[in-house]
Amino acid sequence: MTGSAATAMAAYPASIDVNTTAFNPPCDDDANAIAPKMQTAAKAEYGRLDYVASAFTGAAFTRAATLSRTPNDWGYYVHSHGDYYMNADGRRYTGFREDSGDCSQQVVFSKDIKAKRAGRQSNLVFISTCHAADPVTTMPDAFAIAKTKSTGSANQGPEFYVGYLGLQWDSDEWTFEQRFWSGTGGGRAVGAAFDLAMLGAFKNPDFDADWWGTYQWTGVAGLFTTCTSCM
């Protein structure tokens, strides 16, 4: 095996998809300056956690592009409009809107992601949309993350899913996310980072988020659970 091949095998890609067009020209002639900050912060932290992080927005964040990348992604972050959408098959699935650089934005359903990933392992998945962690959410399963909370010495593998419940505001999401990234970047376990993030100063008293995965995991990309206390 050549050196470059070994490097390629060891790489853990993460896609950072952020819908900016829905909140910026041409759909909105003013700028929502918060979403790009969230994109920058997420990409930087995934990089610090040893993912090969790439950010996509506008015409680069389409349903087709996301689905073509997802089989190789170990980490995934998306910030967009999300909901529990009705699919053409007559069932509802958690999903989010692509950006696509225009004002007509297709839904990326969890069903679509699940089909492409086909049960493949994920690491850190952060769905920064409304409803992504509602009790009925179907998104964790798309990334093969069990909706269980493994704490203490329990270990369900190097995986962690974060999302919001219900309708949330960008300023609160930005507060939560920066606190979460500060925790993971500071070496905290992903679960501890979540706990610290939940204690932020949110303008909406109903702000809520949830998680599933291995609490003690560090969030660092890879096949194995890196932590200080899990078995």
Next chain:
Amino acid sequence: MRSSRTLFLRLGLAGGTILGVVAAWPSTSQAGDPFVAGEPSTRVIAAPTDQLDRAAAHARGLAAALGLPGVSRQAARVDDRFEHRTYDEVTAFDAAGRAVAITRFDLDGTVALAVTLGWRPVIAHGIDAPAATRIAGGLVRAAGLVPSGTPVARESAGAGGWSISWARVVAGAVVRGDGIRISLWPDGSFHGLTRTERTLAAVPTMRIGRAQSVATARRVIDDAFRGAAPSLRSTAVDAAWVAANDMFGATGLDAAAETLRLAWVVRFDAIGALAERLHAVEVWIDAADGHLLGGDVAE
């Protein structure tokens, strides 16, 4: 970068109380620099040993009052540029060296945050809202805080059971994000506490009226959304203290402002096709002079 994070993880393994400054991040800028998205927002800064000793002792007392676990503790002074706050952070470890609790104190010694790390499963018969409120009130007082106003209890997945909050109200308006909040597990035991009391600008002696603020906000919406603006309908107007932000490019800064200002918060809900892209927009108008402070969007 990896070595500095590893240092943070390893120090807790030695057992016994460990005090001192820990390099959680390589220092990249000087205190007082504005936060820049993508950079770490917190960093450990130097502090006198006796002050860190005092923080650790304070943490032991708080642990006894709230029931926080831990047999050893490690203190560090942290500068948080995103939240414009400097605090002493004390991490508690169990006998195996695992981090089990975190407490933070403002530099005047007032508790800012406390949390028991880990998770507890949902139980079949947890406490109800009145019981959660009563327990939370006792915990707040045990932490040396004096709550004011009427607490509100909400079920919260992220809190692990219940979230009970006391809003901060100044000059008749809620200070958004400020106050005291307690998280309880479903059985009523302590999970977390946070207290936020940010700097406020002076209460304006002259205020623009509600109607004027709505008209100004409408113009912001018309300029920002143009053709889609008719699909945004004003649904609520409330006075509140807000931290100016960059939603409409008002500040150019990546963190919300340090000092909060009294504002008229004008909410617009989306209808029709626009509701497929966003749910609602807020425009924050300074109650003193009518200028745009920022806003928010729910997608």
